[in-house]
Amino acid sequence: IIIVDAEREYGFVREFGGEVIEISPNSQNHFNPLDVAEETDGDNIVAMKSEVITSILEQQMGAGRLSGSHKSIIDRCVAAIYKDAKEVGYMPTLSSLRLKLLEQPEPQAKDIALSLELFTTGSLDIFGHGSNVDLDKRVTVFDIHGLGAQLKPTALLVITDTMLNRVTLNW
Numbered sequence: 001i002i003i004v005d006a007e008r009e010y011g012f013v014r015e016f017g018g019e020v021i022e023i024s025p026n027s028q029n030h031f032n033p034l035d036v037a038e039e040t041d042g043d044n045i046v047a048m049k050s051e052v053i054t055s056i057l058e059q060q061m062g063a064g065r066l067s068g069s070h071k072s073i074i075d076r077c078v079a080a081i082y083k084d085a086k087e088v089g090y091m092p093t094l095s096s097l098r099l100k101l102l103e104q105p106e107p108q109a110k111d112i113a114l115s116l117e118l119f120t121t122g123s124l125d126i127f128g129h130g131s132n133v134d135l136d137k138r139v140t141v142f143d144i145h146g147l148g149a150q151l152k153p154t155a156l157l158v159i160t161d162t163m164l165n166r167v168t169l170n171w
Contacts, residue, residue: 001139002163004156008145018139023126023155024146030129033158034081034092035165045082050075052161053097056127059153061115073109077101094128095120124151127158135166 001018003010011020021029033052036045053074058066066074077100081092084100098120101113120128142159144152 002166003139003141004159005141005143006145008143010141010143013139013141016139017137018141019134019137020141020143021133022143022146023159024144025124025126025148025151026146027126028132030126030132031158031162032091032093032129032131033127033161034078034094034097035131035162036091046075046079049082050078052157053078053094055157056119056154057112057115059157060118060150061111067108069106070108070112073101073104073106073112077104077109091130093120093130098128119154126151127154135162 003013005020014020023029023031033056034049036049050071054066054071057070057074077097081096081100085092085096094116098113098116101109101116104110116128118124119126142155144155144159147155
């Protein structure tokens with residue numbers, strides 16, 4: 001069972017062996033939007049994660065600001081970081097995506113990297129690191145009460161993607 005708790009009402013699940021994961025700028029919890037369940041089909045990873053990253057960036061940059069060239073650059077860089085990660089044996093993060101974007105020659109890549117800065121090295125970096133939360137409990141509560149208006153849509157996207165990863169694992 002996965003619960004998204006906007007009002008901090010489900011803390012009691014700890015008493016029954018559940019996990020409550022606070023998501024806020026003040027929390028020590030980190031979620032990696034680029035995490036992939038091991039059972040995920042390798043051919044679909046880049047497409048799935050390009051879509052997630054594009055959605056996050058559309059929220060942060062504003063609807064209509066991502067052009068076709070921006071999306072192509074995102075797709076190219078997502079493919080590259082997963083290729084690099086597979087060779088080295090680690091899970092890519094938004095931070096590794098930002099670094100890959102900064103290596104690109106196009107000025108649009110620098111714009112995208114700048115938009116990711118807030119979430120990788122800035123004050124809202126909860127999505128810029130590897131995940132450090134336990135998602136293996138039968139009941140998991142995502143406490144989003146402490147999120148502001150700017151971070152909440154991104155958090156909901158990442159939580160949805162995390163739920164899809166969990167469904168894939170349980171499949």
